[in-house]
Amino acid sequence: MLPLFFTRWLGFLQREENLSPQTRFHSLMFLLIAAILWPLVVPISYLELLERQEQLQNF
Numbered sequence: 001m002l003p004l005f006f007t008r009w010l011g012f013l014q015r016e017e018n019l020s021p022q023t024r025f026h027s028l029m030f031l032l033i034a035a036i037l038w039p040l041v042v043p044i045s046y047l048e049l050l051e052r053q054e055q056l057q058n059f
Contacts, residue, residue: 002038006031 013019013027 002035005038006035 009031013024013031
């Protein structure tokens with residue numbers, strides 16, 4: 001999923017002509033940070049989902 005997300009948004013960023021250099025840089029940095037944190041966020045989200053499902057079953 002990550003490669004698809006990264007390449008799709010990088011393509012959007014490269015095709016956009018109305019971005020200032022500063023905005024383009026910030027967008028690229030955000031994309032890189034999201035790609036780096038993705039492997040951490042997905043398991044944490046899954047654990048929270050499992051915890052929530054367990055709470056609903058005990059209710």
